[in-house]
Amino acid sequence: MTAGGDVILSVENASRRFGGLLAVDDASMTAGRGRITGLIGPNGAGKTTLFAMISGFIEPTAGRIVFEGADIAALPPHRRAIAGIARTFQIVQPFAGLSVRDNIAVGAHLRRPGREHALARADEVGRLVGLGDKLDDPASDLTVSGRKRLELARALATDPKLLLLDEVLAGLNPSEVRDVVPVIRSIRDTGVTIVMVEHVMQAVMSLCEDIFVLAQGRIIARGGPAEVTRDPKVVEAYLGHGAAARLVAREGADHG
Amino acid sequence: MRGQANPVRAYGPILLMAAVLGALPLLAASNTLLNAMVLALIIALAAQGWNILGGYGGQFSFGHAAFFGMGAYCTAILQTRFGVNAYIAFAAAVAVGSLVGLAIGYLSFRSGLRGSYFALGTLAFAEVFRILANASAFTGGAAGVLIKLDVRPETFQFASRAVYFWIALGLVTAVMLVNRWIERSRFGAWLVAIRENEDAAKALGVDTFAVKLKAITLSAAITAVSGAFYAQYFLFLDAGIAFGPWISVEALLAPIIGGLGTVFGPVIGALGLHFVSEMTRHVTGRIPGIDLVLYGALLVVMVAFARDGIIGLLMKLRARLAGGRA
Incomplete structure (x- = not known):
């Protein structure tokens, strides 16, 4: 775990209520600087809501979001981007009328007021995520995989310290996933901390060093990939009440 | 925006167009033509203002008359009631117009008005101003305001229509240059985003709040220039002229016809619309409101078949020709 390590982000007892529904219930998690932290959980667990609270699109009804030692829970999204938090959207949000290059340049402009600098940075980031040959194309012409890469590129162009990836691998075929996984790893290698919500388990297991499991709005488990997958509470959250016990029993029967 | 890293390619066509149009009074100095051109350029200015907010920023206003009228009334009232110099009145009118833009923007964007709600909000502001200007004695009520005829350069009044034409053209050209500069700036990239x-x-x-506020302030300032110049050119205005829906409609129609979010769109749209409406008047005679019928029909055709306006059609044509040659 990150114990003793440098924590860049910590969510402390955050809750969010939508009318009668408690989407996130007293959740706490941390992200170690320079590491890849995964946030997993079954559908409807509250992962996207928790993400939106970290990036500032939803305000927590209770709790603190601490980034580099300061509580940012009340800051609007653009202030958090300036502070160094970038996010991608689960449902891609390209600037459809603009070219791929101009899309990425919007992100690059955050720390580069000059047009030429922003465009040069856009080319650089575009090539890094594998869009080098599509920079002049309209964003609306991109395939699903291309749009996911564009989300990644735009966020990366803001030079974030913390990158929040909301299901960037969802909707990609296995060979596209194999292409994007090393890109994510290479971003981490440049010193960017990554927190990812992901359903593609194979990628989560190979990329994430720390994992938090969210179910029905609560963090039910935390640990390394191997630890978390063996946790009976996690198995039950995904497969239903009593599933862990049944699996153990069946394994026992098979061996007997 | 792409392919215009070169300043000559970015700014050259604007200056070229200004030079060609600027030669017009030397070639054909008929007063009727110049009069029509000055009016078309005034509309172009109002449309350029609208285009900053609507074309680049995607915030469609139905009430740019609020800024046009504020510019017009300020320049007229400061001169007639307070004896302020015409040029100072003009500058003050633009300042007031942009402040009104800032205020309307603050109220609308702070309360999160978007899309058709923003459009209706701006329409309401313009209508309130129109009704107030029509009722108040300060603004001359229904009789309107007449700026005293006093043809001297010091009073911003000229005997020759060509001078008005050149001033209007200079203003339109200056706004086009500013417009192009915005396209190549961070502010422009954020506005389009x-x-x-x-x-x-x-x-x-x-x-986004700050960027939209800047955009509506600049947009209002440009449209206020248009209104102030209108007052200075015609020397008369009333509430219906200054704050009436006609100018809100013209200001948004010209960019839509010409090409939303482009430098040339509002200018080409305004000149084109006025050319067409003059032509129909010649053909049909003076049927009241026939030009509005025509505008409506044109708008339907453009929205249905040419979303990117005349500029979009020209770009498509150029791409096709280039493709044919290759």
Whole structure:
């Protein structure tokens, strides 16, 4: 775990209520600087809501979001981007009328007021995520995989310290996933901390060093990939009440 | 925006167009033609203002008459009631117009008005101003305001229509240059990003509220220039002229016809519309409101078949010709 390590982000007892529904219930998690932290959980667990609270699109009804030692829970999204938090959207949000290059340049402009600098940075980031040959194309012409890469590129162009990836691998075929996984790893290698919500388990297991499991709005488990997958509470959250016990029993029967 | 890294290619066509149009009074100095051209350029200015906010920023206003009228009334009232010099009145009118833009923008954007709600909000402001200007004695009520005829350069009044034409052309050209500069700036990139997807822009660190406020302030300032110049040219205005829906409609129609979010769109749209409406008057005689019928029909045709306006059609044509040659 990150114990003793440098924590860049910590969510402390955050809750969010939508009318009668408690989407996130007293959740706490941390992200170690320079590491890849995964946030997993079954559908409807509250992962996207928790993400939106970290990036500032939803305000927590209770709790603190601490980034580099300061509580940012009340800051609007653009202030958090300036502070160094970038996010991608689960449902891609390209600037459809603009070219791929101009899309990425919007992100690059955050720390580069000059047009030429922003465009040069856009080319650089575009090539890094594998869009080098599509920079002049309209964003609306991109395939699903291309749009996911564009989300990644735009966020990366803001030079974030913390990158929040909301299901960037969802909707990609296995060979596209194999292409994007090393890109994510290479971003981490440049010193960017990554927190990812992901359903593609194979990628989560190979990329994430720390994992938090969210179910029905609560963090039910935390640990390394191997630890978390063996946790009976996690198995039950995904497969239903009593599933862990049944699996153990069946394994026992098979061996007997 | 792409392919215009070269300043000559970016600014050259604007200056070329200004030079060609500027030669017009030397070739054909008929007063009727110049009169029509000055009016078309006034509309072009109002439309250029609208285009900053609507074309680039995607915030469609139905009430740019509020800024046009504020510019017109300020320049007229400061001269007639307070004896202020015409040029100072002009500058003050633009300042007041932009402040009104800032105020309307603050109220609308702070309360999160978007899309048709923003459009209706701006329409309401313009209508309130129209009714107040029509009722108040300060603004001359229903009789309107007459600026005293006093033809001297010091009073911003000229005997020759050509001078008005050149001033209007100079203003339109200056706004085009500013417009092009915006396209190549961070402010422009952020403004277009807001038009395309506001949430994505926020996530990338764009202070969407501040950018929209700047845009509506600049937009209002340019449209106030148009209104102030209108007052100075015609020397008369009333509430219906200054704050009436006609100018709100013209200001948004010209960019839509010409090409939204482009430098040339509002200018080509305004000149084109006025050319067409003059032509129909010649053909049909003076049927009241026939030009509005025609505008409506044109708008339907453009929205249905040419979303990117005349500029979009020209670009498509150029691409096809280039493709044919290759």
